[in-house]
Amino acid sequence: MKRIATLILSLACLQAAAQLPPQNPAPAAAQNQPATQYAAPWFRYYSDGRAVVKRDSLYGFVDRSGAEIIPCRYNKAYTFNDGIAMVRQGYEVFAIDTLGNRLDLKVKIPQFYNRDFEYFVRWVCSRLPFVSDNEYRQLRSEVVNAVITIGKDGRIASCESVTPCDPRALGKVRGVAMNSPAWSPGQVGGAPVEIRYLLPVDFRHLQPLKCYPVDAQGRRIHRDIVYPLFQGQYASQFHSWFFRNLRYRSGEYQQAASGIVRVAFTIDSKGKLRDIEILRSHNDMCRLKTLETLKKSPKWTPGTIDGQPVDVRYETSFKFHYR
Structure with a gap:
């Protein structure tokens, strides 16, 4: 149980992450299929040597060589940690190992206002207006990829960037995220656990106040x-x-x-x-x-x-x- 107490659930966000620039871009995927078969550009956040990818609205996993080691067959997929990842098929959420085998673990992903992570991304973005016309011009092209830690009490304990960005942009994201209402904490085996998410915020999609x-x-x-x-x-x-x-x-x-x-x-x-x-x-x-x-x-x-x-x-x- 301890080995998954800090389970990383970096969400492959359909609307937000799909717009982010790639990190450690992988070569061609398995079965001699070109990497462009996946939604691109894609932010490759590797954990345990695996990264989530999306193809034809479904999610799977590739290794660092770009080989599709777990087919794109899930409605949602979260990154690996300690050999375990959470996936969703339909309305069912369960854990898999690095080969894609289903594990007998009772899991519950954290929720924000009884909704999933996509809602939190939209919630953060809706609270990131610019202070002035000048600030809008300076930050409008920024992209912030931040890892947030959701504690066992449901409060966000940290928010740190994993890619270079303007400190002012990160400060805005951190300020909103750290002061957000508490989540319903994630659980493994019925016990609350500390969980980390990848929070992608693309300032290019934000608008100044009208x-x-x-x-x-x-x-x-x-x-x-x-x-x-x-x-x-x-x-x-x-x-x-x-x-x-x-x-x-x-x-x-x-x-x-x-x-x-x-x-x-x-x-x-x-x-x-x-x-x-x-x-x-x-x-x-x-x-x-x-x-x-x-x-x-x-x-x-x-x-x-x-x-x-x-x-x-x-x-x-x-x-x-x-x-």
């Missing part, structure tokens, strides 16, 4: 700005406040529906939220609740140009979910 400075008449000013802050944090944190403060009177909840409300508003030079505009709404009740909630917003830290506060027009969306 906001820009405006003059007293609401006309756009074409200047670089430092973006407004909400309660000392990135503006994306405003969404958490919004849904915590969403209130329904008797009978109103039943009139709401799942969908998206797109809004625009101005954060003026004194930090007040004003000039609310509903750009798109799927439901009249959600439209009404959005207006009511935004009017209750506490003051922001205003955006600035050359250190001077300015009015900033900001656009965002609120996703309503109802069962």
